Amino acid sequence: MITSAANAKVKQIIQWRNKSKERRKDDVFLAEGPKMYEEAPTDWIKEVYLSCSLEEKLRSGELPRPLSQKLEKSGYEVVTDELFVKMSDTQSPQGILTVVRQPHYTLEQLLQNTDPLFLVLENLQDPGNLGTILRTGEGAGVTGVIMDGKTVDIFNPKTIRATMGSVYRVPFVYVTDLFKTVKELREQGVHTYAAHLKSNTYYDCFSFRESTAFLIGNEGNGLTEEIAGSAENYLKIPMEGQVESLNAAIAAALLLYEAHRQRR
Numbered sequence: 001m002i003t004s005a006a007n008a009k010v011k012q013i014i015q016w017r018n019k020s021k022e023r024r025k026d027d028v029f030l031a032e033g034p035k036m037y038e039e040a041p042t043d044w045i046k047e048v049y050l051s052c053s054l055e056e057k058l059r060s061g062e063l064p065r066p067l068s069q070k071l072e073k074s075g076y077e078v079v080t081d082e083l084f085v086k087m088s089d090t091q092s093p094q095g096i097l098t099v100v101r102q103p104h105y106t107l108e109q110l111l112q113n114t115d116p117l118f119l120v121l122e123n124l125q126d127p128g129n130l131g132t133i134l135r136t137g138e139g140a141g142v143t144g145v146i147m148d149g150k151t152v153d154i155f156n157p158k159t160i161r162a163t164m165g166s167v168y169r170v171p172f173v174y175v176t177d178l179f180k181t182v183k184e185l186r187e188q189g190v191h192t193y194a195a196h197l198k199s200n201t202y203y204d205c206f207s208f209r210e211s212t213a214f215l216i217g218n219e220g221n222g223l224t225e226e227i228a229g230s231a232e233n234y235l236k237i238p239m240e241g242q243v244e245s246l247n248a249a250i251a252a253a254l255l256l257y258e259a260h261r262q263r264r
Helices: 008-018 020-026 034-039 052-059 065-074 081-087 127-140 157-163 178-187 225-229 248-263
Strands: 028-032 045-051 077-079 096-101 117-121 144-148 172-175 191-195 212-216 233-235
Touching (some): 008 020, 008 028, 008 081, 008 096, 020 028, 028 034, 034 065, 052 077, 077 081, 117 127, 117 178, 117 248, 127 157, 127 248, 178 191, 191 248
Parallel strands (some): 117 212, 144 172, 191 233
Antiparallel strands (some): 028 096, 045 096
């Protein structure tokens, strides 16, 4: 059992939790909770840590059998409950923390899908928003998420938690030049739609049955003029009252599920 905060592994976990640079360097991310551990592909799992309390439940047979069996196969290390709290990113830790290998995808891989459905995100800053978008995207059948370098790190622990496991299944890429990438999508036959208040056309007036990409911008400022202007079409979501805009994750959900409805 690991009992000291000076332990090298404990220090490393805290570094990975707090610093995206450290996560990139070591090509890992942290996933907390039994659900995130159970859904993690076996070959992605690098390390597993259990709190003393959870290990006691494991030994007494109180944990669900699938979870117990997977822990037996992957192996794990035990830390004191006090140390686990220090390692965790949540206020009420669930007693299991998994170190997971980062997946890597390319734009070329994403474009191999027939009639793909993409989300293109510019400068999203809220980790919870990004995680919710991935989770909603999986539910609506998104085939890939494309992000610029200013968008929050998808491996931020808060983002990972909000994905509820979708990070394991939804392909994504960060690109250095979003304008160039949108241009490439159009050249590959993908119809691109910028969610923009300047549009005069509601989103349900378009057909999204063919290759489609929705462009969603920063929570406060929306899309930049350059990126919005790179899209084939502008569209907007109808709103009543004095509401000027919607949360980025909500906007993405409405657009994706309209595409899902049309394609169903």
